[in-house]
Each structure stands twice: as C-alpha cells, then as structure tokens.
Amino acid sequence: MALPRWALPEYFADVLPVEAQGIEHLRRVLLDEFRLNGYQLVIPPTVEYLDSLVSGTGRDMDDSMFKFVDQISGRTMALRADTTPQVTRIDAHLLNRQGVTRLCYCGPVVNVLPRSMTASREPLQIGAELYGHDGIEADVExxxxxxxxxxxxxxxxxxxxxxxxxxxxxxxxxxxxxREAEEALFGILQAKDVPALRDFTATMAEPARSGLLALPGLYGDANVLLRARDVLPDVAGVHAALDELLHLARQLGELPLSFDLADLRGYHYHTGLMFAAYCGASPTAVALGGRYNEVGRAFGRARPATGFSLDLRELAALGAGVGMSGAILAPLDNSAELAACVSALRAGGEVVMQELPGHTGSWREAGCDRRVVLKDGAWCVAALED
Structure with a gap:
C-alpha cells in the first residue's frame, strides 16, 4: 500500500505552532544567555564537502551522514550530523584568533539513523564551544x-x-x-563486560592489568576519585586525569556530578574530560560534551577546545514550558484609536491578530484567548467568549 503524500520518513516530524513557539522562545533565551557569557553566534552551512565534515576526530560521524554528489564540483557532499567540527573549522581557519575564543550555534543536523528509539533524525542542535585554553578552568566554565x-x-x-x-x-x-588491541579493549569497557575484561587482561603485566580491571568498579560520587588514587597505577597520565577530576569535584560542588572512570563515550573524539547530563524525565543523556583538543588539526590548527551540545527540541519538550499567553483578537475597524491600541499591545509583546470577515472556525483554535472590545468609548482587552 502506497504511503499518502503527506507522510514523512520515520523519525522526522513537523513542528506545529504551539511547540514551535516554545522552541523558538527557548532558542532566544539560551542564545541570549550564551551571549551574556561572551559566546559569539556563528551559523555554518547545513551542507559541506564530506572530507571537511569528517576531518580529524569528526570522522566518527562518517556513517551518520547523508551523502550526495555536488552537481557543480562533482565532489561528495554531506548533510552535517554534528555542528562542532564546523565551528572548529571556523575557529581554526576563518577567525584565526590567537587568544581565547567563545562561539555558540543553533541549527538542524541530520542523522542517517536516530541515536535512540525516541530521538529525531533531525535534531535542532544548540551548543557552546570554548577554544584556546587548555586549563581545567575552561572545563569548569x-x-x-x-x-x-x-x-x-x-x-x-x-x-x-x-x-x-x-x-x-x-x-x-x-x-x-x-591500535587493534586498544580498540578491542575499548569495546569491552563500553559494554561493561567484566568477564571479557578478565579474559582480555589475563596475560597482561602488572600494574596495567589490575588498573584496567579496577575501572568498571570506579563509579559514584567524588569519593570514588580518592579510591581511584589508591587502586590505579602510579603513573603520570593517571595522576593528571585524576587531578582534573578532583578539581572539578571541588569547584563544582553545587552541581550533581557523578564519576564513571570506565565510561568511554566519545573515546575517538575526546582528548580529556567527557560528560553527559541527565534530567529526571529522560532515560537518555540530554546533553553531551567534553574536551576535544585535536579536532582542529585537520584545518591546520589544533587548538585546545571544550564544549557541549544538545537537542533544543528535546530540551523544550522536557522543560516546564514557556508559559506564554494566547493571542488577542482585534475587530476589523479602521479607527485611529483602535490602531493605537493595537500598536501599544504589540509594543508590549502581545500577539494581536485582526478579525477577518467570513471566518467560520474557532478563534480559540487560531490561538486567541482574549479580544479587543470597545467599552465606555475606549478600546480595552477582555476575555474571549466561547
């Protein structure tokens, strides 16, 4: 049976007026907050040449992108599946600043497959990235x-x-x-497969073996970091990572931080700290982020970088709502007094729509909950009668 013309592909959806209004309101609120913190807005294109989008550690996105041939150049192009590599390209190649650069963005990305059973294949990705500072202070910010x-x-x-x-x-x-053995070990740890980890490390020398076997059990609050100092090998790389995590725990005591030392989410992409934020109503992470110092190397400039991104549609659905009032219906009247009243209402942020003749539907269905009426010789706002 043929699908109707109005049917959309699976995991794609239209955003209807009420939801769209909430998403747009939240977009403005968040971008304004980013701006107040010094993050400047950039708007990369939704399509680029494939070799740019998969450069550096962005190559992990290769299987997630829709690809096609550019009819002008003959080169392979792709719809972006993540905006971060593009923002990194802008920082490294176009802005080319020497000091700290803070950038933010908001726009759609497209994935070949949804990232979860409830996710869209077209997230509206919003995020913030900080370039040029390799210290833990940037991660805290x-x-x-x-x-x-x-x-x-x-x-x-x-x-x-x-x-x-x-x-x-x-x-x-x-x-x-x-490299091959490291990839195999990565897969075992991601699956939290402790029996397979024991088998994999059976012939491994100490203290590497005991350190790797300890990782799956090192999760919890900040106390787990102190325990990790006792059970993990006494080597520089381990010390440096634990020092950064302990600094976070001290500086961000007001946040609900937990630590999982076997979580390698984004292993091929990140170079240091990694984090995932959860909200009570969502079974999956609503935001992902961390440090990714090597992504810019493919564009000629590997700058220290850290940031986060999330799906604005999902965030708006999880939030408490914007609490905006409905529209105001104004009668069809050419009087200067009514025009002045309508102008004043719109200047105050109210939505005012004109009542056109011949309307047969419900004005409430059109979004109105009030109307402008003439009372005692003056135009004023009253409740919309059913």
Missing part, C-alpha cells in the same frame, strides 16, 4: 554554562556523569597495546 542552560529550560540536571579518556589511554599505553 563550560559545565557551569551547561547547568545554567538546563535550568533556564526548566529541565534542571538530575545527574552529570563525568569521565576522563586520559585514564584509559594512560593504562593502554602502560600495557603496551597496539
């Missing part, structure tokens, strides 16, 4: 901004899981693993 973003939406974070890819890489180097 970004995490605070993320928490503020969720609070402004009404979807306050219930948990922010934090990990550090440096721990795994330090232990893999200590074990002398080649």
């Amino acid at each position: 970004v995490l605070r901004l993320l928490a503020r973003t969720l609070a402004l939406s009404g979807a306050r974070a219930s948990r922010i899981d934090v990990g550090h890819v440096g721990l795994f890489r330090a232990l893999a180097e200590l074990a002398g693993l080649d």
Whole structure:
C-alpha cells in the first residue's frame, strides 16, 4: 500500500505552532544567555564537502551522514550530523584568533539513523564551544554554562556523569597495546563486560592489568576519585586525569556530578574530560560534551577546545514550558484609536491578530484567548467568549 503524500520518513516530524513557539522562545533565551557569557553566534552551512565534515576526530560521524554528489564540483557532499567540527573549522581557519575564543550555534543536523528509539533524525542542535585554553578552568566554565542552560529550560540536571579518556589511554599505553588491541579493549569497557575484561587482561603485566580491571568498579560520587588514587597505577597520565577530576569535584560542588572512570563515550573524539547530563524525565543523556583538543588539526590548527551540545527540541519538550499567553483578537475597524491600541499591545509583546470577515472556525483554535472590545468609548482587552 502506497504511503499518502503527506507522510514523512520515520523519525522526522513537523513542528506545529504551539511547540514551535516554545522552541523558538527557548532558542532566544539560551542564545541570549550564551551571549551574556561572551559566546559569539556563528551559523555554518547545513551542507559541506564530506572530507571537511569528517576531518580529524569528526570522522566518527562518517556513517551518520547523508551523502550526495555536488552537481557543480562533482565532489561528495554531506548533510552535517554534528555542528562542532564546523565551528572548529571556523575557529581554526576563518577567525584565526590567537587568544581565547567563545562561539555558540543553533541549527538542524541530520542523522542517517536516530541515536535512540525516541530521538529525531533531525535534531535542532544548540551548543557552546570554548577554544584556546587548555586549563581545567575552561572545563569548569563550560559545565557551569551547561547547568545554567538546563535550568533556564526548566529541565534542571538530575545527574552529570563525568569521565576522563586520559585514564584509559594512560593504562593502554602502560600495557603496551597496539591500535587493534586498544580498540578491542575499548569495546569491552563500553559494554561493561567484566568477564571479557578478565579474559582480555589475563596475560597482561602488572600494574596495567589490575588498573584496567579496577575501572568498571570506579563509579559514584567524588569519593570514588580518592579510591581511584589508591587502586590505579602510579603513573603520570593517571595522576593528571585524576587531578582534573578532583578539581572539578571541588569547584563544582553545587552541581550533581557523578564519576564513571570506565565510561568511554566519545573515546575517538575526546582528548580529556567527557560528560553527559541527565534530567529526571529522560532515560537518555540530554546533553553531551567534553574536551576535544585535536579536532582542529585537520584545518591546520589544533587548538585546545571544550564544549557541549544538545537537542533544543528535546530540551523544550522536557522543560516546564514557556508559559506564554494566547493571542488577542482585534475587530476589523479602521479607527485611529483602535490602531493605537493595537500598536501599544504589540509594543508590549502581545500577539494581536485582526478579525477577518467570513471566518467560520474557532478563534480559540487560531490561538486567541482574549479580544479587543470597545467599552465606555475606549478600546480595552477582555476575555474571549466561547
């Protein structure tokens, strides 16, 4: 049976007026908040040449993108599946600033497959990125901004899981693993497959073996970081990662941080701290972020970088709503007094629509909950009668 012409592909959806109004309101609120924190808005194109979108660690997105041939150049192009590589290209190649650069963005991305059973294949991605500072202070700033973003939406974070890819890489180097073996170990840890981890490390020398076996059990509040100092090998890479995590725990005590030292989400992409934020009503992470210092190398400039992104549509649905009133219906009248009244209402932020003749539907269905009426010789706002 043929699908009707109005049917959309799976995991794509129209955004109807009430929801769209809430999403747009939240977009403005968040971009204004980013601006107040020094993050400047950039708007990359939704389509680029494929080799640009998969440059550096962005190559992990290769299987997530829709690809096609450009009819002008003959080169392969793609719809972006993530905006961060594009913003990194802008920082590295177009702006080319020497100091700290703060950038933000908001726009649609498209995925070949949804990232979860409830996700859209066309998220409206919003995010903030900080370039040019390799210290933990930048990570603290970004995490605070993320928490503020969720609070402004009404979807306050219930948990922010934090990990550090440096721990795994330090232990893999200590074990002398080649690239293939490191990838296999990564898969085992991502699956939290402890029996397979025991088998994999059975012939491995100490202390790398005991350190890797300890990772799956190192999760919880900040106390787990102190325990990690006792059970993980005494090597520089491990010390540096734990020091950064402990600094976060001290500086961000007001946030609901938890630590999972075996979580390697974004392993091929991130170079240091990684985090995922959760809200009470969502079973999956609503925001992802972390440090990714190597992405800009493909554009000729590997700058320190950290940031986060999330789906604005999902965030608006999880939030408490924008609480905006309905529109005001104004009669069809050419009087100067009514025109002045309507202008004053619109200047105050009210939506006013004119009552056109011959309307047979419900004005409430059109979004109105009040109307302008003439009372005692003056135009005023009254409730819309059913």
